[in-house]
Amino acid sequence: MQRIAALKDAKDDVENAGKPKEAMTMAGIKDVAREAGVSVSTVSYALSGKRSISAKTSDKVMAAVEKLGYTPDASARKMRGIRSQVIALSAPIRGDINQAKYNAYFLHTAWAARNAGYDVLLLTGPDAVNDIRRVTQSNLVDGVVLLDVEQDDERAASSGDFSKPCIAIGYPQAHEGCACVDIDFAEAGRKAVDFLFDKGHRKVAFLRNNEADYERRSGYVVIFRESMLSRAKERGMTVVESSRYEDDRFDAIRFVRETFADEDRPTAIINQANANVLNRVLQELSVAGLSVPEDVSVLSCGTYFDGELMSRPITEMPVMPEKLCLQAMGLLVSAIEQGVKIKGDVELEAPAVKLRGSVAEISPGERALKVASR
Amino acid sequence: MQRIAALKDAKDDVENAGKPKEAMTMAGIKDVAREAGVSVSTVSYALSGKRSISAKTSDKVMAAVEKLGYTPDASARKMRGIRSQVIALSAPIRGDINQAKYNAYFLHTAWAARNAGYDVLLLTGPDAVNDIRRVTQSNLVDGVVLLDVEQDDERAASSGDFSKPCIAIGYPQAHEGCACVDIDFAEAGRKAVDFLFDKGHRKVAFLRNNEADYERRSGYVVIFRESMLSRAKERGMTVVESSRYEDDRFDAIRFVRETFADEDRPTAIINQANANVLNRVLQELSVAGLSVPEDVSVLSCGTYFDGELMSRPITEMPVMPEKLCLQAMGLLVSAIEQGVKIKGDVELEAPAVKLRGSVAEISPGERALKVASR
């Protein structure tokens, strides 16, 4: 007993001698080796399992690791060419940060990354391209995810000379340097029309998004609209478009009054606006004595109402943050870990419909009835 | 001309010889030194400016840096004991992520960090304590910020043995291991009462937050409520409390009907609920023919309506993400860079009132009139 105590004291002395004054610097692999009475390589191998270690030795090592609270130094590992297990998430802060939609991408990326064993380094500065360059060049991160991608995205355009793999969640025009993952919004436009047409709707109102989004990231909002309009023309469906507006300053009262006044009113709404605007329209419809879906069907596209408080459930062809983020991380990880070339890849996800009962069928009979009742 | 071309070719050959097959690995300081025809230490000093370098040499170095696109390797720098310029931001994902309030803390921290020269490593996993341990022990980050802090916060309780400085935005019970920055909600409670009392209000309704918040992070929501109630008693102000509710399932119609029915109704509301709930109450007040602030004053406390769409502007004693985050980062940076000891520090910020016209004065005369009219 005494000998052990003495031995222990001696060891402490050695330690103190090694690092005399400094306030106990972090334990390194050497300290563990000394504590366990083995060599550093034994410690390394015991931890990595890359070669067999006797149970006895292994136990000693683990005990020492535990005792000293040893964690390998991240920098030193990287110097050995080992990945940093960190990805950069570029999300330049623009005006409208409070949308649930945006937030969801954020969190789902973080979640998917963590599940793949990566931490997330957040880049929110205004000079996104430079920030990305800095963290990729310095090997701080293993890869890059671009969020809130515009049609004409500077980051995507520069991604060719980032020194790490890069993936955009979105579909920018210039994307030779990165992979892209997005929903197929052209298909979504067609599908929206077909969905309503096949349920008997022949005249629909289109509730526009706010103008800023059309100007900025046409890719997503504009593509849907154009594809939808062109399909409607093809199938002979009439589309009445809402007027333009900035921010949330949409005149829902006027919209409902003007659009749903006469007997020949639309039987459905295709919505591209956010939760606030749509909620106000729903409220006005109710005031006007029109109920959903009996009098007016509502189909919302490119929105994300899971996180929003809607005045009633709305059938939706939503954006799919969880799906896209997961897919993006999958691709990125394959590029990082297996060196798969993903530059220029584009994966467009088929749009899905979440039925929430706000779209009703109009049978030919009913339609005839309506026409007759005029 | 030909000689220059030849020389260039020769150099290329040398480069190719140096790194024969590998797909052009990232340029290091050695490559720059070779390219510039100087030693590595010269390159290092030319870049850091820590000793004087002749203009000629400096130019050569800069040219080489430019040509090769050299950026120092972050890991190698850290090995030399240099800070990583990254802080960890711990924000465990709970249910109610979509509140503007929450989001604001997030982004303001990122912004403040960037302004201080730090990147932000996001930790959103369920096992926050372990994640923090991992990134601090491995020297991946220089410091830690805790967000969404509960009264009984596990992370704050464990912060004593994190190997890096840590600061909580919030005021947990156990905080010996970290610094805390928060609003003085006890003071806020008193101030809310005084503010209304001094404007003549003698009977107010208190609109509770959802129950989950009371249970979870009492620190913030409960302290305000208790302090407010006790001050009201002191000054002889009557407080009518709303009933409890989960999530957003608050019955605004009933609340307004029951609370504002008779002539002796409250002249003001102190609100602690979120934007949705308050909006519904405002709507019902309007339906009941009561206008704000003429008939009912509204003061909201501990909310953050800057990012929310309110049906009318509401005078607020808001949480102050921008202020708290800035302050927190200031403290954290001083701990990181000057080694200032911040463990156990608590900085409580005085609450501020944002006047938005939803609180009106009731003159003694008016009050007399009201009483008389009964």
Place this chain on the structure above:
DNA sequence: TTGTAGGCGTTATCAT
């Protein structure tokens, strides 16, 4: 099964 030694890219120290 275990130990030794070299090297990753940078910077500080010492030498020129």
Place this chain on the structure above:
DNA sequence: ATGATAACGCCTACAA
């Protein structure tokens, strides 16, 4: 003013 070199902590090829 500049160059050579050791050291940082870790990993692994090689030797024993």
